[in-house]
Amino acid sequence: MTEWTKTLGELVVENPARSRVLEKFELDYCCGGKATLRDACTRKELCIETVLSEIHACDQSKNQSELDPTKMTLTELANHIEQTHHAYLHTELPRLSNLLDKVVTAHGNHVPYLTELQALFTDFRVDLEHHMAKEEMMLFPWIRRNEAAPSTEAHTSSLAEPIAAMEAEHEAAGDALEQFRALTSGYITPPQACGTFRALLDGLATLEWDMHQHVHLENHLLFPRALAGQGVKS
Structure with a gap:
């Protein structure tokens, strides 16, 4: 291929x-x-x-010292996602909400998209925090248990419905990120923007990048291997 x-x-x-x-x-x-x-x-x-x-x-030019998720067990991969991407979101989502509040107050009257951006981000944050809670409290522990005790067909089939739900929520999050980018014209800073406004747009751009990494690891590595009952990918 x-x-x-x-x-x-x-x-x-x-x-x-x-x-x-x-x-x-x-x-x-x-x-x-x-x-x-x-x-x-x-x-x-x-x-x-x-x-x-x-x-x-x-x-x-690949850096051989980079972490290779394909060599991780399912437990290691779930831990990595939580400790890296979930930890980032738990800190960054409140920070971006706070920045948005300040920027809307200061610039909302003359930057028309800010009010819509704030509403979209508020929904995005609520949905994503609920999504992570379901993964951390239910799905990821389930995947870890199934890896510790080799999965039967019943075990792996029982994962199919919650994983499908998580993937649908990933799609919704991806749609929201596309709207953030479209509203801000690719996170371009308006003329005379203050430092807080610049920090907001930089934070949203970084959020998009991190979410792409995060969702990729789940959709294309963790979830397919969990459904297949695999540990370390050969």
Whole structure:
């Protein structure tokens, strides 16, 4: 299988550093990760040879010290997601809410999109915090228990419904992130924006990047392997 016929999700599973290349070209490898590189480039009207060239350059410079999620057990992967991505969100979501409150108060009258952005972010935060709670209290412990006691067909089939629900919620979060980017014209800082406004837009851009990493790990590694009853991927 050549790179252009692989899905975006597969490309990032093979080398997580490739996510930086796909981000650069605004190719969605998390919720949209089932699309092939060729199809995704066609939809975006991108030159596939240019994208492939950057992917190959990324592969050649791959940092071997980077964590390789494909070598983690399911328990290690769930722990990594919680300790890295969930921990980030538990801190960052309240911070961004606070920044939004300040920016709307100061600039809401002359930056029309801010009120809509605040409403969208408030819903996004509530939904995502509920989503993480379900993973931390139910789904991830279930996955860890099933790995500790080798899964039967009944065990893995019982995971299918909650995992499908989590994936649907990932889609909704991805839609919200797209709306954040569209409203802010790609997180471009308006002229004469204050430091708080700049911090807000930088924080939203970083949130988008982290969410893409986060959802990719769950949708394309943790969940499929849990459903297959796998430990370390061979």
